[in-house]
Amino acid sequence: MIRFLLSLIVALVIGAVIGLYFGWVRFPVLYLNSPAASLADRYKDEYTTMVATGYLKDGDLGGAVDRLRVLGLPNIPAYVQSVTERYISNSQDSNDIAYLVALSEGLGRLTPIMQPYSQLHAPGQQP
Amino acid sequence: MSRYDSSGNYAPDSKSKYRRPRYPFSPWGVVIGLILGLAGGLLYAWVVNPRVEFNTEPWQLSDADRANYIAGITLQYNYDSDLTKAVNRLVVLRLTGDPIQAVADTACKLASSSYVDNSSGQRAVRSMMTFYQLQGRTGCADTLMALTDQSTPNALIEAATPTLRPPATKTPTPPIPVTVVPTQQIVVIPSIQPQADFTLVDVRTYCSKELSGLIEVRVQDYNGDPIPGASITVKWDSGESSFVTGLKPERGADYADFQMDGGKSYTVQVAGRSDPSQALVAGSCNDPDTGQAALISYRATFRPQ
Numbered sequence: 271m272i273r274f275l276l277s278l279i280v281a282l283v284i285g286a287v288i289g290l291y292f293g294w295v296r297f298p299v300l301y302l303n304s305p306a307a308s309l310a311d312r313y314k315d316e317y318t319t320m321v322a323t324g325y326l327k328d329g330d331l332g333g334a335v336d337r338l339r340v341l342g343l344p345n346i347p348a349y350v351q352s353v354t355e356r357y358i359s360n361s362q363d364s365n366d367i368a369y370l371v372a373l374s375e376g377l378g379r380l381t382p383i384m385q386p387y388s389q390l391h392a393p394g395q396q397p
Numbered sequence: 398m399s400r401y402d403s404s405g406n407y408a409p410d411s412k413s414k415y416r417r418p419r420y421p422f423s424p425w426g427v428v429i430g431l432i433l434g435l436a437g438g439l440l441y442a443w444v445v446n447p448r449v450e451f452n453t454e455p456w457q458l459s460d461a462d463r464a465n466y467i468a469g470i471t472l473q474y475n476y477d478s479d480l481t482k483a484v485n486r487l488v489v490l491r492l493t494g495d496p497i498q499a500v501a502d503t504a505c506k507l508a509s510s511s512y513v514d515n516s517s518g519q520r521a522v523r524s525m526m527t528f529y530q531l532q533g534r535t536g537c538a539d540t541l542m543a544l545t546d547q548s549t550p551n552a553l554i555e556a557a558t559p560t561l562r563p564p565a566t567k568t569p570t571p572p573i574p575v576t577v578v579p580t581q582q583i584v585v586i587p588s589i590q591p592q593a594d595f596t597l598v599d600v601r602t603y604c605s606k607e608l609s610g611l612i613e614v615r616v617q618d619y620n621g622d623p624i625p626g627a628s629i630t631v632k633w634d635s636g637e638s639s640f641v642t643g644l645k646p647e648r649g650a651d652y653a654d655f656q657m658d659g660g661k662s663y664t665v666q667v668a669g670r671s672d673p674s675q676a677l678v679a680g681s682c683n684d685p686d687t688g689q690a691a692l693i694s695y696r697a698t699f700r701p702q
Binding site: 273275279280282287288292293298300301304308309316319320321324327328336340365 | 455
């Protein structure tokens with residue numbers, strides 16, 4: 271009986287470890303119907319750039335903020351500023367930087383590092 | 398030889414389990430323990446404490462947020478007209494069927510919901526309509542909304558500054574001649590993309606009644622991996638047509654095709670990034686399987702140089 275119990279306990283531990291490995295690493299839970307707030311950072315950045323481009327097209331600052339609200343951010347202007355400065359620091363695509371700077375400027379956050387990239391302006395935005 | 402030992406007991410047979418050495422573990426214990434442990438581990442990892450959700454990709458988004466993402470894509474397309482970038486981003490969304498038609502379907506849903514209650518939503522849906530209409534698709538949004546923005550423009554309010562009334566002068570001020578000098582327009586010439594990034598590495602012909610007169614194009618990278626969203630141009634004597642790879646996902650992300658008319662010659666190229674192919678003639682042939690007359694079809698593969 272002791273032999274049986276010892277075997278059971280050892281196998282139980284090994285089985286649990288294997289189960290955790292498969293459940294967390296090999297075949298983790300695949301989430302569907304996720305909120306935009308859980309998007310990977312690179313897709314959040316991409317989405318922010320798209321919204322900034324939309325702002326350049328229509329000059330609708332409220333609409334741009336509405337579209338960014340789905341990312342579940344506590345402070346949208348600060349987030350846009352942060353993304354813009356990160357793009358500048360990492361020498362990302364200059365067009366994307368110009369789009370983001372325009373949106374950041376529209377949100378009243380044109381910092382000194384952004385000024386050289388402030389070339390594009392949305393309709394109604396003062397250059 | 399007697400099988401009774403000195404105590405008078407009957408000795409077991411040599412093949413009896415009582416003569417075999419005992420395992421250090423219990424096989425039943427191991428099996429039951431492994432099954433229980435595995436089940437418990439999976440239950441804990443999948444239900445009780447699943448991996449925290451992070452690095453979600455756009456295709457995992459809910460319908461509402463996916464629609465927002467599509468709106469972002471088409472808003473950017475409306476500004477930069479970069480079809481390749483837009484299609485690449487749509488491919489990431491893993492939309493079922495034709496991704497551009499999926500945009501039309503999404504616009505249809507949004508146009509018939511409260512999403513278009515404000516001007517921002519209307520602009521987003523209009524950007525989708527512009528996008529899919531330019532690619533020759535239609536959707537119910539076409540009948541629900543006008544393509545052009547008929548709303549009033551965003552009001553720009555400037556704070557008024559009081560202006561002091563100037564003192565009256567005795568002599569009237571002569572009118573100042575006003576000459577309007579037009580400012581010279583600045584013409585921005587787009588830089589030319591490097592030519593001939595891609596080369597036609599393989600062209601094969603085949604004859605099939607079902608796929609008669611088809612040019613099948615594949616665009617791949619150095620490793621032969623598919624490149625979705627590559628813009629392809631087919632030219633013939635009286636016109637040309639452009640389309641992108643990846644719009645028939647069931648045929649592969651690198652796939653696009655074009656239907657030829659009989660008797661004409663065509664050239665195919667990766668738009669602006671490769672030289673035109675040799676003339677592909679839509680001549681007649683006989684299907685080797687059915688013996689029926691058909692037009693020659695081509696399979697062309699482009700890869701980076």
